Amino acid sequence: MTLINFALRQGGLRSFGVINTQMRRYSSGAVKPLEKIRNIGISAHIDSGKTTLTERILFYTGRIAQMHEVKGKDNVGALMDSMELERQRGITIQSAATYTDWKDININIIDTPGHVDFTVEVERALRVLDGAILVLCAVGGVQSQTLTVNRQMKRYDVPCLAFINKLDRLSADPFRVVHQLRSKLGHNAAFIQLPIGLEKDCKGIIDLIEEKALYFEGECGLDIRKDEIPDDMKDECKTKRAELIEILANVDEVLGDMFLEEKTITIPDIKAAIRRSCLKRKFTPVMVGTALKNKGVQPLLDAVVEYLPHPGEVSNIALVEKEGSETQKIMLDPARSDEKPFVGLAFKLEAGRFGQLTYMRCYQGTLKKKDNIYNTRSKRKIKAGRLVRMHSSQMEDVEEVHAGDIFAMFGVDCASGDTFVCDQKLDISMESMFVPEPVVSMSISPKEQKDRERFGKAIDRFTREDPTFQYYYNPESRESIVSGMGELHLEIYAQRMEREYNCAVTLGKPKVAFRETLMEPCNFDYLHKKQSGGQGQYARVTGAIVPLDPHENTQLKFSDKTVGTNVPKQFVPGVKRGFLDMCEKGLLTGNKIAGIEFTLIDGAHHIVDSSEFAFYLAAQGAVRDVFDFGKWRIIEPIMNVEIVAPVEFQGTVLSGISKRSGIMTSREQTEGWFTVNAEVPLNRMFGYASELRSQTQGKGEFSMEYARYAPCTADLQEQLIMDYQRSLGNIPDADKKKKKNK
Numbered sequence: 074m075t076l077i078n079f080a081l082r083q084g085g086l087r088s089f090g091v092i093n094t095q096m097r098r099y100s101s102g103a104v105k106p107l108e109k110i111r112n113i114g115i116s117a118h119i120d121s122g123k124t125t126l127t128e129r130i131l132f133y134t135g136r137i138a139q140m141h142e143v144k145g146k147d148n149v150g151a152l153m154d155s156m157e158l159e160r161q162r163g164i165t166i167q168s169a170a171t172y173t174d175w176k177d178i179n180i181n182i183i184d185t186p187g188h189v190d191f192t193v194e195v196e197r198a199l200r201v202l203d204g205a206i207l208v209l210c211a212v213g214g215v216q217s218q219t220l221t222v223n224r225q226m227k228r229y230d231v232p233c234l235a236f237i238n239k240l241d242r243l244s245a246d247p248f249r250v251v252h253q254l255r256s257k258l259g260h261n262a263a264f265i266q267l268p269i270g271l272e273k274d275c276k277g278i279i280d281l282i283e284e285k286a287l288y289f290e291g292e293c294g295l296d297i298r299k300d301e302i303p304d305d306m307k308d309e310c311k312t313k314r315a316e317l318i319e320i321l322a323n324v325d326e327v328l329g330d331m332f333l334e335e336k337t338i339t340i341p342d343i344k345a346a347i348r349r350s351c352l353k354r355k356f357t358p359v360m361v362g363t364a365l366k367n368k369g370v371q372p373l374l375d376a377v378v379e380y381l382p383h384p385g386e387v388s389n390i391a392l393v394e395k396e397g398s399e400t401q402k403i404m405l406d407p408a409r410s411d412e413k414p415f416v417g418l419a420f421k422l423e424a425g426r427f428g429q430l431t432y433m434r435c436y437q438g439t440l441k442k443k444d445n446i447y448n449t450r451s452k453r454k455i456k457a458g459r460l461v462r463m464h465s466s467q468m469e470d471v472e473e474v475h476a477g478d479i480f481a482m483f484g485v486d487c488a489s490g491d492t493f494v495c496d497q498k499l500d501i502s503m504e505s506m507f508v509p510e511p512v513v514s515m516s517i518s519p520k521e522q523k524d525r526e527r528f529g530k531a532i533d534r535f536t537r538e539d540p541t542f543q544y545y546y547n548p549e550s551r552e553s554i555v556s557g558m559g560e561l562h563l564e565i566y567a568q569r570m571e572r573e574y575n576c577a578v579t580l581g582k583p584k585v586a587f588r589e590t591l592m593e594p595c596n597f598d599y600l601h602k603k604q605s606g607g608q609g610q611y612a613r614v615t616g617a618i619v620p621l622d623p624h625e626n627t628q629l630k631f632s633d634k635t636v637g638t639n640v641p642k643q644f645v646p647g648v649k650r651g652f653l654d655m656c657e658k659g660l661l662t663g664n665k666i667a668g669i670e671f672t673l674i675d676g677a678h679h680i681v682d683s684s685e686f687a688f689y690l691a692a693q694g695a696v697r698d699v700f701d702f703g704k705w706r707i708i709e710p711i712m713n714v715e716i717v718a719p720v721e722f723q724g725t726v727l728s729g730i731s732k733r734s735g736i737m738t739s740r741e742q743t744e745g746w747f748t749v750n751a752e753v754p755l756n757r758m759f760g761y762a763s764e765l766r767s768q769t770q771g772k773g774e775f776s777m778e779y780a781r782y783a784p785c786t787a788d789l790q791e792q793l794i795m796d797y798q799r800s801l802g803n804i805p806d807a808d809k810k811k812k813k814n815k
Contacts, residue, residue: 105179107385107409110477111377112181112434114198116226117208118218119186119776122238126208126364126373127171127184132293133371134173134180136464140293168194168421170432170463170479175374181479192221192558192778193508193541197420197489199225200506201434201479204381205233206373211245211271211361215253217715217750217776223258228507232351234358234376235260240268240275241363244743247271251359262357263320264313265347266372269303278361278369279306281314282343287372294367321346324355344379351380384477389436391416391492391501403501409475411439415446415495418503419487422538429537431485432463434478436503438495441473449492449502459483489540508540510627511556512710512755512779515563516581517544518553527576535566542566556586559777560759585756587793588708588782589659590626590668594619595703601691604682611679612691614640614648616672618699626668626708626782629656633673640676640688647685648673651692660700662707662797667782671696707790708782710755713738716765717748718773725768733757734786752780756789 115123131137168185183198199205205226209219226233235254237247247268254262267279269286277288279302288298302310321343322332328346331338350356360376362369389405406413415438423430440446444457461468461481474480487493490505519528532544532555542563543556557563563580570576596617603610621628631649640648649671656666671692678688714735718726720742727749730737735753742748758777765773785793 104409104475107407107477108383109178110181110383111178111381112201112203112384112477112479113377113381114183114185114195114202114205114231115208116185116195116199116205116222118210118213118216118222121208121210121213121216122364123208124184126206126236126238126370127182129364129367129370130180130182130374131171131173133295133374134175136171136173168198170481172462172464172479176378178378180374180377183479191562192218192225193506193539195222195225196508197506199229199231201418201420202229202231203384203387204377205231206377207233207235207357209235209237209250209254210242211237211239211247211250212242213717214246214250215257217713217778220257220713221778223260225507227354230354232354232381234351234360234373234380235262236369236373237359237361238364240271240361240368241273241366243272244746245271245275246743247359247361249743254357254359260357261320261324261350261355262359263317264361265317265358265376266360266362266369267306267310267313268361269306275363275366275368278372279310280372281310281317282340282347284310284314289368289371294370297371318343321350321356324350324353348380352382352386389503391436391503393501405437405476407437407476409439409477413438414499415440415444415493416499416501416503417446417493419485419489419491419493420506422487422489424534424538428483429485431482431487433480433482433493435474435476435480437476439473439475440495444495446493446495447497448487449494449500451487451491452497453486454497455485455493457482488537509558509779510586511541511543511558512586512712513559513563514554514556514584514586516552516584517555517563517567518579518581520577520579524576527574528570528578531570531574531576535569552581554584558779585709587662587664587785588627588667589661589664590666590706590708591618591620591699592704592706595699597695597698599691599695599698600677601687601694609679609682610684610687610690611677611682612644612684612687613677614673614688614691614695615676616674616695618696618703619670619672621668621670623783624781629653629667630670631673632670635673635675639678640673641678641683644678644683644685644688645673647688648692651689652696654689655693655696659705660697661705662793663800664707666696668708707785707793709785709789711752711780711783712755712758712777713780714751714753714758714775714777715748716751716773716775717746718765718769720745720747722769722773723747723749726765726773729761729764729768733761753777754783754785755779756785 115127117123128140132140168183170181170183172179172181174180183202185195185198207222209215237250239245240247251262251264254260265281267281268275269277269279277286279286284302286300286302288300290296290298318332318338322329325346328338328342331342347356347358351358358376358380360369360373362373364370384407389407390402391405393401393403405416416436417433417440418436419431419433421432423432440457440460442457442460446455446457447453448455459482460471460474462471463481471480492502494501519525535542536544541558544553546553555563555566567578567580570578594617598615600613601610621630631652633645652671659666716726727737730751730753733753734757735751737749737751739750740747761775765775
């Protein structure tokens with residue numbers, strides 16, 4: 074029915090026979106050639122218009138019959154924001170997958186959140202995608218989360234198109250955004266489109282490659298009218314087109330030779346050069362438009378088809394581990410046939426109506442209903458019962474999936490990042506996604522004791538779905554602790570527990586994930602010796618604990634440099650395990666130890682009394698000794714904070730940052746608004762949202778992302794140590810002291 078409505082909106086341009094063919098194509102699941110598949114993600118800073126853009130893409134491709142807004146007045150909300158909380162808050166919380174057809178090309182799309190608290194959703198989406206659209210706000214430009222998304226794309230080597238959205242907003246300046254793309258993100262970027270007017274005068278766009286003006290007319294901009302370039306823009310277009318060709322000539326060898334030989338460069342030559350350089354991440358084509366006003370979306374879809382890679386143009390590597398040899402790399406075959414065995418990667422888990430829903434990407438071979446597959450990590454055999462393709466929260470059953478497809482399965486017991494194969498002898502695994510460390514912790518407890526069981530189910534589900542949401546019980550404080558990427562992250566999960574499990578919870582004061590680290594190298598020589606009748610315990614370890622470089626101060630390393638048999642090799646894993654377990658809880662403040670390397674140089678053993686457990690205890694004793702005579706320091710997470718507010722409040726905002734021990738790194742001012750970037754300790758950022766609103770009459774906005782760990786101030790370190798000792802009962806509280814003195 075969707076496709077029929079779509080055809081009727083276009084004034085009968087499509088015959089019913091064509092519609093029927095399209096409907097059969099959606100339902101039959103016919104195998105498409107590899108060249109007609111695109112797997113793309115839509116990523117950006119918060120509130121750049123990602124979900125609105127996805128809604129337009131689905132509308133123009135005939136996937137939905139009617140568009141809805143993210144914060145619409147009809148209380149429906151955008152299709153991709155299927156969760157009730159997303160529609161109420163007007164933000165994307167979970168990445169959502171869908172698929173559609175454009176000019177006979179099947180496009181799988183994942184719409185990702187923009188808020189830094191849900192950055193793992195972007196990580197796992199980019200891990201399985203072949204290309205991406207980087208959406209930028211024409212007013213905000215390159216913002217803090219844009220930097221994070223750009224790093225994620227670089228980490229997974231994902232080619233991208235840049236789409237400058239919101240040309241209709243006041244103070245829109247796409248030329249400044251392109252300058253920021255080059256200066257802040259290091260992209261070799263150039264316009265392939267120019268806007269015809271900005272703000273309320275935004276009328277259309279100019280295609281610099283074909284040198285045509287495009288106007289979006291009719292209902293919802295469905296009709297695209299091509300016309301000549303306006304006279305007042307011809308000189309500018311000529312200059313920008315020459316700039317585009319020159320930039321392409323610098324990164325593409327074929328076009329570069331044509332440019333130097335002064336040959337005539339045709340439209341196909343330019344498009345081929347853009348595709349070649351875009352696939353190699355040497356060039357970023359910049360497109361413009363306004364999704365809300367229905368301008369520029371169809372040309373963006375054309376660019377996705379023309380410039381972003383299909384699955385066969387991306388190298389997908391699997392790792393093969395063989396005993397007694399180094400890990401080998403093999404290239405997976407993306408051909409859409411069943412000649413090669415099936416290989417798939419589970420990248421997201423979600424609790425659905427029919428049990429756990431596992432999102433997967435097929436990298437090789439074919440998977441059919443009722444086929445047996447194996448989890449290479451757990452070695453478990455699973456039968457593929459139900460295969461579905463996702464359209465946000467809706468599902469469409471399919472009989473089989475092929476290389477390049479993104480699909481979902483029910484009844485799969487696995488973890489995010491597990492590899493699945495159809496041949497048990499095929500012992501391979503694919504590289505999993507990067508999972509950032511949580512930076513904020515809070516105590517959590519159900520308000521009613523009768524809700525304990527529901528609370529446990531909710532925690533179990535959410536920790537499986539989201540690797541950045543972690544839970545543990547602290548036996549000393551007798552508190553349940555949840556950790557996440559920010560206050561909003563934990564607040565969202567607390568609300569979901571109440572809505573989805575009818576379990577109201579109480580969140581305690583946020584607790585920052587401090588770390589303890591060593592400032593100077595320390596040697597150790599520890600002997601563990603215990604005799605209590607029968608076999609005793611004997612182990613001696615000698616070596617050094619040294620601090621790692623500042624950029625590695627969240628890591629732990631262990632190296633074995635023993636020579637000979639003083640420490641038998643079978644006992645070395647016990648030493649490593651003892652060191653790592655000891656680092657789970659430091660002796661200064663009870664926080665984890667990080668940023669150190671344990672080097673085992675020598676030791677001694679007893680032929681009867683030595684064991685792996687004895688060396689485990691010896692390693693722990695060595696770390697305790699280093700605590701006694703080493704120089705230790707508390708390090709804390711530092712956040713990159715970006716604040717945007719009206720210029721009249723600039724002094725107050727900067728003063729507030731200084732009071733929170735922030736260091737300003739950059740400042741810009743445009744059209745009555747200023748943007749300031751600063752590095753502020755996370756410990757000083759709690760409650761800043763309400764403070765900024767009061768300072769700026771509700772007009773200021775801020776976002777923050779994790780930057781690094783750095784040593785905290787001496788007075789904060791002393792306070793943390795005192796609080797920890799007080800919690801252990803080693804230092805009486807002030808009230809107790811007063812009573813004792815009386």
